[in-house]
Amino acid sequence: MKPVESNVSPYLQQPLRTLDEVRQERERRQREELAAIEASKAGQSPPAPANDPGTAPAAASASPAAPKVLVDQTA
Numbered sequence: 001m002k003p004v005e006s007n008v009s010p011y012l013q014q015p016l017r018t019l020d021e022v023r024q025e026r027e028r029r030q031r032e033e034l035a036a037i038e039a040s041k042a043g044q045s046p047p048a049p050a051n052d053p054g055t056a057p058a059a060a061s062a063s064p065a066a067p068k069v070l071v072d073q074t075a
Contacts, residue, residue, distance in 0.1 A: 033070055
């Protein structure tokens, strides 16, 4: 670990999330999306997503009957 600098807050000297935590969150989101896609193909309602503090809550005005389609735009 780097030595502590006296003029920098200790909260700023450590990462908010580790790379391992980011990888685990990404994999969890991908599993949830896959489960939702498979459920919609089977005509079932998708499972409720896990409570993720890193994402904003869904808009209250969004129609619950129309599922949101997510497209992976990474290349």
